[in-house]
Amino acid sequence: MNVTIVGTGYVGLSTGVCLAEIGHKVTCIDIDEKKINNLRQGISPIYEPGLEPMLVKNSKAGNLLFTTSHQEGLSEAEIIIIAVGTPQGSDGAADLFYLKQAATDISAHLNHDAIVVIKSTVPVGTNDHIKNVLENECSNNAKIEIVSNPEFLRQGSAVHDTMHADRIIIGSNNSEAAAKIAEMYRPLNVPIIITTLRSAEMIKYASNAFLATKISYINEIANLCEAVGANVEDVAKGMGMDKRIGEAFLYAGIGYGGSCFPKDVKALLHTANNNNVNFSLLKETITINEHQHELLVVKALNRFGDLNGKKIAMLGLSFKPETDDMREAPSIKIAALLTKLGSEVVAYDPVATNNAKKILGNTIKYAKSVNEAVLNTDALFIVTEWNEFKNLDLSCIINKMAKPIVYDGRNCLKEEMITACEAIEYYPIGKPAIIIK
Numbered sequence: 048m049n050v051t052i053v054g055t056g057y058v059g060l061s062t063g064v065c066l067a068e069i070g071h072k073v074t075c076i077d078i079d080e081k082k083i084n085n086l087r088q089g090i091s092p093i094y095e096p097g098l099e100p101m102l103v104k105n106s107k108a109g110n111l112l113f114t115t116s117h118q119e120g121l122s123e124a125e126i127i128i129i130a131v132g133t134p135q136g137s138d139g140a141a142d143l144f145y146l147k148q149a150a151t152d153i154s155a156h157l158n159h160d161a162i163v164v165i166k167s168t169v170p171v172g173t174n175d176h177i178k179n180v181l182e183n184e185c186s187n188n189a190k191i192e193i194v195s196n197p198e199f200l201r202q203g204s205a206v207h208d209t210m211h212a213d214r215i216i217i218g219s220n221n222s223e224a225a226a227k228i229a230e231m232y233r234p235l236n237v238p239i240i241i242t243t244l245r246s247a248e249m250i251k252y253a254s255n256a257f258l259a260t261k262i263s264y265i266n267e268i269a270n271l272c273e274a275v276g277a278n279v280e281d282v283a284k285g286m287g288m289d290k291r292i293g294e295a296f297l298y299a300g301i302g303y304g305g306s307c308f309p310k311d312v313k314a315l316l317h318t319a320n321n322n323n324v325n326f327s328l329l330k331e332t333i334t335i336n337e338h339q340h341e342l343l344v345v346k347a348l349n350r351f352g353d354l355n356g357k358k359i360a361m362l363g364l365s366f367k368p369e370t371d372d373m374r375e376a377p378s379i380k381i382a383a384l385l386t387k388l389g390s391e392v393v394a395y396d397p398v399a400t401n402n403a404k405k406i407l408g409n410t411i412k413y414a415k416s417v418n419e420a421v422l423n424t425d426a427l428f429i430v431t432e433w434n435e436f437k438n439l440d441l442s443c444i445i446n447k448m449a450k451p452i453v454y455d456g457r458n459c460l461k462e463e464m465i466t467a468c469e470a471i472e473y474y475p476i477g478k479p480a481i482i483i484k
């Protein structure tokens with residue numbers, strides 16, 4: 048099938064590359080010229096394991112094209128997938144500016160019948176609204192059907208998640224359009240659920256808000272574990288083996304971040320408020336998460352009394368491992384708090400430093416290695432659980448620090464590594480500290 052993607056970001060690019068891989072002819076449009084120029088040369092603008100080789104392979108085979116021209120990109124499209132950003136607006140609602148612009152671009156250039164698929168995460172009712180926009184604005188009498196097809200991929204495993212999704216949700220009020228989109232995905236051999244536009248839109252928000260709530264729940268349990276002397280990892284293991292609960296997303300830490308959970312939880316809350324539904328659980332999910340972002344700083348303040356003049360190494364900047372995405376990363380808030388308290392922060396991340404510099408600028412220092420980051424520091428904060436940090440030579444790292452004090456915000460260091468150190472103060476989340484003097 049001829050598929051055109053409008054918006055070639057994390058979701059659009061991963062989707063486009065994977066659809067080309069399963070045999071479709073895909074054209075990816077983006078308004079960002081630099082991005083498209085890089086993509087034409089086989090350079091992925093994002094760090095995503097496995098994406099670039101697949102991008103190069105399908106570009107060379109002629110199945111995958113990139114353009115900044117909506118006219119060119121839409122000329123042969125049977126299916127148009129919109130994957131533009133829907134960031135958080137100032138009132139917490141999803142900002143639909145890019146989506147509306149994408150709809151206007153499609154209306155202006157589409158001159159044949161097509162199915163428009165909204166993959167961007169959008170509030171309930173948006174697909175209906177965009178259908179109206181397309182029908183009213185499309186000047187060429189093109190017949191357009193609309194399909195909601197929310198995306199569930201995780202950054203850091205986007206290719207795997209697209210090729211092996213748990214399920215594909217297709218929402219449409221037109222059964223032929225739904226069947227055609229199901230056909231497009233058929234080679235993936237993934238369970239497909241066909242539902243209405245509004246239910247599909249809701250499935251996406253309900254899923255993300257549930258996962259975010261699961262994280263806030265285990266984080267509150269972790270805080271309680273610390274207070275009563277229990278170990279959250281044992282508790283989570285014991286809970287997770289209950290099939291009704293499941294073991295995923297029961298990892299205590301410094302809270303969720305990223306381009307989706309924070310904004311999607313707030314957008315769902317906004318929808319609830321607009322519809323006079325008091326979804327107080329979501330309010331708590333958000334509040335708990337905000338406190339959790341501050342937890343390492345609070346723990347360090349309790350330990351040091353005052354962080355003014357302290358030198359802190361921060362390992363990890365991206366919101367999670369295997370991505371260079373800094374959107375809503377807890378590191379941003381932690382760095383801001385530490386610098387506000389007068390600390391000097393030296394950060395290291397395997398891939399996110401360039402993106403971090405765009406946000407944090409020169410408020411902190413950036414190291415090129417773990418060894419460089421920890422040199423003469425008073426404490427080490429582990430903020431992102433990159434494999435590189437899980438496999439640290441901890442004794443060697445500790446020796447380079449002024450004080451052997453480690454705050455593990457992701458519980459990613461193994462107990463054997465810590466107990467092998469001659470002297471250390473190790474403060475995890477939801478587990479007893481290990482102090483060796």
Ligand SMILES: NC(=O)c1ccc[n+]([C@@H]2O[C@H](COP(=O)([O-])OP(=O)(O)OC[C@H]3O[C@@H](n4cnc5c(N)ncnc54)[C@H](O)[C@@H]3O)[C@@H](O)[C@H]2O)c1
Nearest residue numbers: 054055056057058077078130131132133149167168198202
């Ligand atoms: N990133 C994720 O992990 C993820 C997962 C599931 C769902 N989503 C949802 O998918 C959507 C896209 O997210 P993303 O992270 O890929 O965003 P992104 O910001 O990485 O990419 C969006 C792209 O759209 C382009 N764009 C904007 N307006 C355009 C237009 N009129 N024509 C062509 N291109 C245009 C931008 O230049 C950008 O490259 C959002 O709604 C998000 O909530 C994201």
